[in-house]
Amino acid sequence: MDTDVQSFAVANLRRRPVVVETAGFVVGFDPGTTSPYINYATPLPGAEPTAADVATLVAAFRDRGLKPRLEFAPDAAPAVEPALREAGFTREAVHEYLLCTPATLAVPQPGPGRPIVEIPSTDEDFTAIDEALAEAFAGEFPASAEGAARLRRTHETGGAVRFVRSPDGRCAGGAMTSAPAVGTSELAGVGTRPDFRGQGVAAAVTAALAEAMFAGGAASVWLEYSGEGSRRVYERVGFRPHGTRLYVSLADPA
Known part of the structure; x- marks a missing residue:
């Protein structure tokens, strides 16, 4: 692989x-x-x-x-x-890196209090996602018009972007996947603003993105994780160790 x-x-x-x-x-x-x-x-x-x-x-x-x-x-x-x-x-x-297939994917079931995953459609949505990811990664990737444009370009060229809206109407957390190639796709930029961590946001957007790629014909989706906490989140929705x-x-x- x-x-x-x-x-x-x-x-x-x-x-x-x-x-x-x-x-x-x-x-x-x-x-x-x-x-x-x-x-x-x-x-x-x-x-x-x-x-x-x-x-x-x-x-x-x-x-x-x-x-x-x-x-x-x-x-x-x-x-x-x-x-x-x-x-x-x-x-x-x-x-x-961890890899997920349709056979291992476990989508969190909807219910009261569970995050609702949305597909961005407006410039305001893409800007809010870019700003939320900048906050989630503590400024490692500063928010910018170019960052929001890259998210839109990913969304419009065969990849996918998903997010959970925050109570203020902006973004609690989100992520994206690149368009598939050779049967697989990379899921990246999974980030949740500090105030919304521990509420299932990362798991919800990760599962939704993998599901979207599989619906489009991808045989697998892979990602890298930044620590044992995030690894556990990804493993809960079906990602498994596969390489380096x-x-x-x-x-x-x-």
Whole structure:
């Protein structure tokens, strides 16, 4: 399954507004932001890059004033990390990912007091979701017009966005999934504003998004988790451990 997840990563980056393909790598850029979490590269499954290939990859970032950074499933391209390390890349993190299928999905049953999941439709909805996720992640991804636009673009290009409305009419929490590729889809950005945590918001939007992808024909949905608390939430709705993803980057030259 690592190969499927890595093939998805390649296909998903090819959807970015600007795509650069170098020997063994795909780089996705979004001119609307300089964030290294949005502008990054991933290797083709089975890639065996040379030092020259890595240098070409680095130049694609440096020419744009961006930090060279990659995200990938290492088991799908075992030769890549050693080649990157030789060029000075260092590990940022290794994250386990969880996978859900139609057979394992457990959608929370509706009832009194249970969160009601909605589909955003207005600019105000997308802005409120972006602001709620910024608050949920403590400003790691600041709210912006570009962030709201990316959520709408995801919603309108085969992915999905779901949220739970807060009593003030805005957003208590939400998440999104990318459009499926090679039979799978990534669920990301699950966040709940602090005042609404512990009320089932994350579980409700996660299950609703997985359900939406399966209804559209995806065979699986995968995500990464940030801690044991979130892992338990995802496991309750049917996600199971399946592999790891590696994050590496190259520091600015001295």
